[in-house]
Amino acid sequence: MAAGTEVISPRRGAFGSVLAVLILLLIGILAFSIRLFSVIKYESVIHEFDPYFNYRVTQFLTKSGIYEFWNWFDDRTWYPLGRVIGGTVYPGLTLTAGTMWWIANALNIPLSVETVCVFTAPVFSAYAAWATYFLTKEIKGTGAGLTAAALIAMVPSYISRSVAGSYDNEAVAIFALILTFYLYVKTLNTGSLFYTTLNALAYFYMVCSWGGYTFIINLIPMHVLLCIMTGRFSSRLYIAYAPLVILGTILAALVPVVGFNAVMTSEHFASFLVFVILHVTALVHYIKRILTPKTYRMALTMVLTIGTVGALTLVAILVALVAASPTKGWSGRSLSLLDPTYASKYIPIIASVSEHQPPTWPSYFMDINILAFLIPAGIIACFSPLSDSSSFAVLYMVTSVYFSGVMVRLMLVLAPAACILAGIALSEAFGTLTYSIKYQQIPTLSNEPVSEEKTTALKSAIDSSFKSVVPKDSNKEKTKVEGDEKVKEPVKEKTSKRIRKKEKEIAEKHVEKQVERKPLVLPLEASAVGIVLLILLGSFYVIHCVWAAAEAYSAPSIVLSSQMSDGSVHVFDDFREAYAWLRHNTDENDKVASWWDYGYQTTAMANRTVIVDNNTWNNTHIATVGMAMSSPEKEAWEIYQSLDVKYVFVIFGGLVGYPSDDINKFLWMVRIGGGVFPHIREPDYLRDNQYRIDSMATPTMLNSLMYRLSYYRFAEATMDGNGYDRVRRTEIGKKHFKLAYFEEVFTTQHWMVRIYKLKPSKNRQRGKNKRKTKAVSKKITQKPIKSLKNPWSS
Helix, strand or coil: CCCCCCCCCHHHHHHHHHHHHHHHHHHHHHHHHCCCHHHHHCCCCCCCCHHHHHHHHHHHHHHHCHHHHHCCEECCCCCCCCEECCCCCCCHHHHHHHHHHHHHHHCCCCCCHHHHHHHHHHHHHHHHHHHHHHHHHHHHCHHHHHHHHHHHHHCHHHHCCCCCCCCCCHHHHHHHHHHHHHHHHHHHHHCCHHHHHHHHHHHHHHHHHCCCHHHHHHHHHHHHHHHHHCCCCCHHHHHHHHHHHHHHHHHHCCCCCCCCHHHHCHHHHHHHHHHHHHHHHHHHHHHHHHCCHHHHHHHHHHHHHHHHHHHHHHHHHHHHHHHCCCCCCCCHHHHHHHCCCHHHHHCHHHHCCHHHCCCCHHHHHHHHCCHHHHHHHHHHHHCCCCCHHHHHHHHHHHHHHHHHHHCHHHHHHHHHHHHHHHHHHHHHHHHHHHHHHHCCCCCCHHHCCCCHHHHHHHHHHHHHHHHHHCCCCCCCEEEEEECCEEEEEECCCCCCHHHHHHHHHHHHHHHHHHHHCCCCCCCHHHHHHHHHHHHHHHHHHHHHHHHHHHHHCCCCCCCEEEECCCCCEEEECHHHHHHHHHHHHCCCCCEEECCHHHHHHHHHHHCCEECCCCCCCCHHHHHHHHHHHHCEHHHHHHHHHHCCCCEEEEECCCCCCCCCCHHHHHHHHHHHHHHHCCCCCHHHHCECCECCCCCCCCHHHHHEHHHHHHHCCHHHHCCCCCCEECCCCEECCCCCCCCCCEEEEEECCCCCEEEEEECCCHHHHCCCCCCCCCCCCCCCCCCCCCCCCCCCCC
16 A cells, blocks of 8 residues: 555544535535625615516516416516517526425415515525535545535625625526536536436526526537547547537527527537537547558548538538628627627627626735635646546636636626635645644655565566566467468567666666655644644635625615714615605606616616616617707607606715716716717717816706706705715806706605606697696605715725
């Protein structure tokens, strides 16, 4: 037995398995618990914007059933166009939460739909941690798997999209992503058709859950191609990939939002091309086994010729299919990933989303912390030794780093890869250091006297090594073909005594080198210091993750808070206040206009029809709203009248210092509107290429509807009456003006949401002077506004 190895008893192995299961349970509890800060600090509420649409769809699913869900036409969005919900959403999240709610009710557990939606992400974060364990275990063993599972349970990048209340597609998609990769690697290691079938089903669940499934169907073909190019083709590789492409594509086409895109768009063509290359490679290996070398060379030439012609034909067909598309068959988001400048040039609506912007270097430290420094060590560990599974981990890491650098949202895809490689690095480091301490007292072979038994063992090792060097059939007969008869003739001895003696000396040196090799043991003091440093490093990581979960990522965007100078917490609940007013003070059929960011919330919380929302499927419709906001008051009133709009609201943070208001987003409205309507030009709203709202602002800016709705009566609300904007940190340029075509009907407590009603057309009042219409709007009673501390200023 080699030095440094020991026999593990069955009892000890069973204890290790039980301990691993217990640790996994604790990791699952940790992953769930660390995401509950938002509920503990605030309340059980849905976060952000998109989750409100998912919550509304889940409510419809649980009330009306699956068949009504597939056929649901929603007339409260994108008025007057509407939207077919069943064919335009990824149903994985909705069906998952609906199933959880049905199971809970079947077990007589009284949970509301909202409660299930709030806690779906924390539950699936535990599942994702367990899937990460199994994936890393297949790559580097149990220790690395447990470490990686513990890391991903707390990593801030994943927490940011999976806190309680973050009911978005990524809540279940990351689990599906890791599960698909695990089953792929498991099939690579086992060559089992059972696991590749499960892999296709996991891929189907990923397709149902998130549009990011295209990352999977491109990463796995890249790995298969890498294995083929490096000479690692095997039957296991074929079994892992070929059934996945066939079954996965068929299942993906069953999802309505994907449909024939699974075979018609450029995002999927790489998988089909690698599928062809894999079969050509398999055919070459098969021919090589059954043919003689001369015949094989002839067959190889023929196969390569036919394969080249077939590949060129296939490429020509694909080029012809996508040539008619201006984007060559790629979606706008995919082109934004391949060319980071594409969205800013051609699709400003994609570039306007904050999560589509490139990340900064500090965001990497914020979201993955110390894992960024452990990743290189994990990559090195994957190369010793390099296997199909470890090469997949490295490829996953490299591609995810690139895509995360293009779009900050894809830091979420980087998190599992970072945790896997960091877990491998930490496991290898702990293994080396603890081994060094445990076996520090074992004497080396060079210091021990060489006994007769060891000498005998050494000689036998030399003889066996020498036998492996000398060909086994050196003294046998070989068969010679003469015509149609086989003639046996003795083989001449190929090695002389001098050559055999030299080979024996080489074998002796090789065996002596193996025997004298010492186990990798570090000094005791260095090992102890290393373990202490690793524990401190892990402690800092835990502290950072808990802080990020409690402070940075727990606050829902719909309920804001600020700590006052006396230590008390001030809550800003203006959004729900405004939506409640719309729900109770407007007619059920009234249409409400706002920027598209707030469409989902308005439909879900105010239950009113909106013009645009966060789906952003119709750029012209959004550009129309952008044109209205950018136009003078009269022209904007005419645009909204044509859309049958009755109420318009804007988000304004100038009084309390809320930076994510519509004035700061206004230039994106101008750009999107100008992309469709050329008379809207961005330079008209800039003074010397600077965006200003003070006295130096351009007349076009000062007369735009966005400016007038945001700053109407603002000077009266400020303490000194000077109209000081606390976000832009300047006095506004136009302070005292009146609205001619809009009337203010409601402003929230902190002026964060301002709702206006379109005044009726004068033409409609002619001939009706004798009829008195009831006043719909109420007089606004403004309370004296106290000086509020800016919660978003540093």
